[in-house]
Amino acid sequence: MTPIDFKELPTLSQAGIVWSFFWRGIATTLGSALCGTLLGGIVGFALGISGIGRSALPLIGGLVGLLTGLFFFYLYVRWLLASRLGHFRLVLVPAD
Known part of the structure; x- marks a missing residue:
């Protein structure tokens, strides 16, 4: 697996990744608020x-609001790690 620097991606790929973070964040925020x-x-x-x-x-x-927000933040991070973001996905690797 080769790490990719976000700045080296084409603009369209960067936009796809940003959009993936954005709409999932909005959905999580609305769910948390509800x-x-x-x-x-x-x-x-x-x-x-x-x-x-x-x-x-x-x-x-x-x-109650704090606990709800923390729970939904946990779901958001899990969702990001399990999802495709444009043509990519997030992967956790050990820091050297």
């Missing part, structure tokens, strides 16, 4: 019914 909204609503509703103080809700909501 799931975060749903989870936040469910957790907020459940905590509101249970009588938790209103001052604790932003902290708990922020924690």
